Amino acid sequence: MTTDPLPPKQVISVEHPRPWTAISSDIVRSSDGGYPRQSDLAVATESVIAEAQRDCPYPGPWIRRERGDGELTLAPADVPLAWLLTDYLRRLEAGVLAWNRNKNDAHQLRLRVGVDFGLVKIDSDGVPRGGDAIVNAARLRDCDVAREATVAVPHAPVVAVVSDAVYRQVVPYGERGTRPEMFRRVRAAVPEKDYETTAWLHVPGHHPPYLSDPMDEPESEFDTRSAPAATKREARSDRSPGGRDERPAPPERSEVTNIGSQVNGDHNQFQIRDINLGGGSA
Template identity: 35%
Template sequence: MMLDSDFSRRLVVAVDAEGYGRGDDLRHDSIQSGLAQVMDRGAREAGLRRETWARQEAGDGEVIVLPQGEPELRVIDDLVHRVRKALHDHNRERRDDARLRIRIAIGHGVVKRGAMGFVGQVVVTTCRLRDAEAARTALKMNPRADLVLVLTDRLYEEVVRQLHTSYRPESFTRLEVPTKERTEVAWMWIPSEDLGQKGTLDMDNLPEVADTLWALIAGGALERLGAYGTETGLGGARKLFAKIKEFRSEQGRPAAPESRDDLLRSLEELVRVDAAVKQFAQQFNADQMTVNLISAPISGEEINFGIRN
C-alpha cells in the first residue's frame, strides 16, 4: 500500500522476532517465513486486510502503518490474540530452541512515508518500546509465552484502562523506557495462560466453540430445545448463549450476535471478565453428542452438528 506523502495520524505496529541474530542462514529463513505466515493468518482471522498495510520489513521483523479507518480496537485486541494463536499452532511441534517468539509494540501518532522509510516520532517511539530491555527480559523470563505486547501510555490509558478491549487493565505492567530525549512510559502485557491447557475456554478452542454455537443459533436449535425434548446435552450451549446475550445487553449492543465473527468477538471479550463463562464452555465442550436439526435446513439440506472436545 502507498502511504500518503503528507503526515497523517495512524496506528503503528512494530514486530520483532527473538533470537534472530543468534541463528544461522536456515534459522533466519525459518524465522522470516514463520513470521510472515503468522502475521498473515493473524490479520486474516482478525478481519483485517494485510495487503492494505504500509510495511517496512527488516528480516527479523517489520514496522506496519495501518490505513486510516482501520478499526483500532480490532488491531490492538483481535490481531494480537489471533497472532498469539497462530504462534501457538506454529510452535506446537517445534523444539523450544526452534520456536518463533515475538515482541509487539503498538503506538498511534503522526507519520508519513519518507525517501527511505517511515518518518514520524511515533515510529521511533514504537520501535524503541518493542526493543526495550524490559520487553526482551520479559520474554526470556516467561519461556512458555510466545509473545510480549507493549502499548504506549496513551493507548493504554484511552483504550485498555477505559475497558474498550478484552484485556484486564491490571494484567499490564507499567514500564519506564529511557531514551536519549526522555523516559517513555509504556505498558506491557504477557500472556498468563497456556493455550494448550485442556478443559478451559481459551484462545485455542474459542473459534471451534464459536463455529458450533453459531450453527446451533443460526439453525434455531436453542429455541427448539424444549419443543423437541432434546435439552439433555445442550445445557452448556443454552447457558453460554444466555451469558453472551446478557453481556452484550449490558454493553448496549443487540443481545443476539449478528454473525459468527460477532459471536466470536463477544466470547473473546467475555471469557476474560467472567469466570462462569469458562464453566459453561467446559460443559459445552464436554457434551459428546450429535444434534440432529431436523427442521433447520441450511442451503436446502439437513445438517448434523457434532459437538466434540
Template identity: 30%
Template structure:
C-alpha cells in the same frame, strides 16, 4: 505538489502529515541463528502475522508494511480498528505462535516482541519519517519488553504506548483488563516515556524485569543482538505517561525508516489526512 525527481518523494511544508496506528514486530535472537534458521524465522513471521490478521478480521492487504528480515513495521490505514488490533490481533497472534511452535524444540521456537503506538508517520524518500515511527521502534526494542519475553518464557510479549493503553484498555474498548498490564519506564536513546506491557498467558507482574538497569534497547543499531535475558529491563523518567509525547531528536538528525515497503493500494506523496 512538486514532481518527484528520480522516484524521490518531495513534499511541500505540512503535506503528508498524518497520524496512524503503528505496529512493530521483532523476532527474538534472530542474529544467533544460522542462515537456514533465519530463513525459517522470516517465513514463520509472515505466516503467523497473516494468520493473526485473518483471525482478527483485519485486512493486511491494506497495511503499508516495511520488512526488516527479523521484523516488520506496519502503518495501518484509517478505519482499521485500534481496539481490535490491541485485543483480537494479539490474541490471534499468540494462538498462531502456539500452533507454529507445536512439536518444535525450545531453541526452534518463534518468539516475538510487538509494540503498538498511535502517532505521526509521513512518507519520505526512503520509507517513513516521523516521531510515531521513532516511538514504536524504540518501544519494540526496549529492554523491559525484551526482559518480559525472556522471563516469562512465552512466545509473545506486547507493549502499548501510554496513549494506546489509556484510550483502548482504560476506556474499556477491549475485553482486556487493566490489571493484566504492567507499567514500565522506557528510556531508549532519545525516547523517554512510560509504557504498558502484557504477556498473553503469563502474569507479567510476577517477574523481575530488572527495571533498575538503564535501558539502551539491548541492541546495536536498532537490531537484535541476541542479548535477551530475564534480568534486562529499562529505567528512566515516568514523565509524560499516556501523553503520546516523544522528545525531539538532536538537531540535524533526520528520523527515517528504511527498507523494502509493501504498500498495497497506497499512493505515496499524498496527505495521510
C-alpha cells in the same frame, strides 16, 4: 559505440502525515543457529503477521515493511486500537503457538512487539518515510522491559509494550474486553538511544510479570478502572475483578531473585536485575 539512454528519473512524492498505528515486531534471539534457522523464523514471522491481519473487519490498506529481524506493520486509522490490542495480538499469539507446535526448542518462534499511534508520512510508492509513531514503536519493542519480560515469562509467544497514549484510549474503558490487570505500567528505556517513557507491558495469555523497575506512582484520576496505588505493595499486586489479591505466595527465601544475563539477537548483553517472581506467569 552507442549507449542506452538513462531511464527518466522517478519522482517520488510524500503525502502529508496521516494517523496510523505502528506495530513494530522483532524475533527473539533471531541470530542464533545460523541462516537456516534465521530464514525459517523470518518466513514464519511474515506468515504469522499476514494471518493476524487477514480478514480484518475494518477498511483501509495496511502497510508492511521488513525491518531487519522483524517487521514494521502500519494499520490504518480506521482499525480501532481496541481491535489491535485484543484480536490482532491474540491472533499473533495463536499464530506463533501454531508454528511452534511441532518445532524443537531451537526453532521456537517468539516475538517482541511495540505499539504506538500517531502521524506518519507515506510516499507515493507506499513506503513509510517517517513519523514519531514508527520510532516509538521500535523503541518500545527494544526497551529493557520487553527484553526482561521475555526472560521472566519464557513460554510467552508474544511480549508487547504499548505506549501510554494507546493504553489510555482503550484499556481504562474496558474496550473490547480489555482488562487493566493484564497490563503493567513500566518505565520503557533504551539507554543507548537516550529514550525513556512510561508505557504498558502486555503479555497475551499471561499476567504481565513483575520486573526490576516498575512504575509505582499513583494513577491519575482519569484511569478510573485501575486500582489505586496508595502504597508500593498495593500498586504491584494483581487483583481479580472482585478485588481479591491473586498474587501467589512469595518464595520462602526471598521475594526476588537474580536470574543473570542474556545475550540477545543483536549480541548486546544486558544484565537482568532482580525480578520479582511473585507476579510472574512463567
